[in-house]
């Protein structure tokens with residue numbers, strides 16, 4: 278059964294039907310389509326298109342279909358799309374009454390409503406998984422308070438930081454991700470039903486009732502926009518792509534830190550995979566896959582934006598191409614978040630390796646310069662003197678700054694005194710960064726507390 282056909286003197290070619298059909302993927306919207314159809318039936322009853330009795334029959338048919346859908350016995354197949362499938366079954370089971378459901382709606386407003394509902398649910402699920410992951414990072418940061426690692430810029434040793442500080446950097450990214458999904462979700466929460474094909478419909482449907490019954494908090498303002506708008510899908514894909522980029526940066530660090538030359542981190546063996554030829558291997562494949570999938574996620578966002586950019590208003594069939602990327606993105610992101618949380622929860626950090634690495638590469642050189650500033654030397658000159666001190670160390674086979682004698686240092690800058698050595702220990706370097714957002718133990722503990730409070734209060738509120 279087609280939802281059109283009257284004006285056609287010919288049957289659609291099979292290859293055209295196959296090419297234009299979206300059923301193979303939009304069947305995922307079946308649950309949403311039933312819900313939206315139920316709301317529509319109620320609105321039709323309210324304006325007298327369906328009698329109360331007809332409405333009851335439609336309602337019970339839709340509920341049967343919902344059950345069949347869950348059991349996997351819903352008779353889908355051969356239809357142009359999920360909307361046609363639902364309506365075909367209604368007509369098969371209810372005859373004339375089923376045929377009334379097409380009144381005052383179009384698949385254009387219907388598909389927009391279905392997809393919004395779908396993405397609202399997916400956003401909620403993603404947000405839950407994000408909070409799980411954030412919790413893991415808070416636990417890790419708490420457990421490793423006091424552990425010092427080398428911080429990097431340009432991937433070169435830069436300054437010592439607390440491992441907890443580094444972990445909390447990821448918490449901040451995930452927090453922004455969570456907020457982005459919450460914002461995206463609230464923008465999705467507008468019901469396009471009643472927009473019809475593009476102009477609105479010629480029956481006095483109660484749009485607020487439609488919205489409420491199908492699960493929306495509000496209605497869209499303009500019917501032309503409502504059927505052509507896919508900003509909500511782009512919002513979702515952007516939030517998903519950026520979250521994936523964050524996960525990918527973490528994945529890249531996992532890969533590096535798993536390399537024995539770093540040796541900062543060991544994923545639990547159950548989260549690594551082997552090689553078919555090299556018996557010794559336990560590879561971080563899951564992190565590599567996350568890095569790879571992030572590319573695919575960015576691709577979905579770009580595909581959608583490019584697909585939208587050339588379309589005149591209002592609905593165009595191009596829009597059907599929005600779905601596969603969105604479905605895939607939602608599914609991939611769920612699994613990426615799940616596996617990252619599980620892998621990190623069971624991973625082990627090697628404190629000694631981190632500390633050892635932090636002791637190499639003159640990470641305290643900035644502190645040597647800062648020390649001189651404390652003695653009244655302008656930073657530019659202090660930097661020069663500290664740089665010369667590093668040069669001196671390198672010339673002596675790479676000894677650490679602490680091994681230079683006071684005479685050595687004074688030859689570079691007379692303001693050096695005996696107390697210089699106490700500012701050079703890694704603990705002191707970390708402690709010195711004692712301002713909001715800095716890596717001193719006090720600030721990190723404070724940040725950890727704030728992060729926990731945020732997750733408990735705001736995080737819970739957003740995911741409710």
Ligand code: ARG
Pocket residue numbers: 299303358384385388592594596597598
């Ligand atoms: N399957 C279409 C989509 O996903 C909805 C159908 C709209 N088709 C139409 N000829 N107006 O966008």
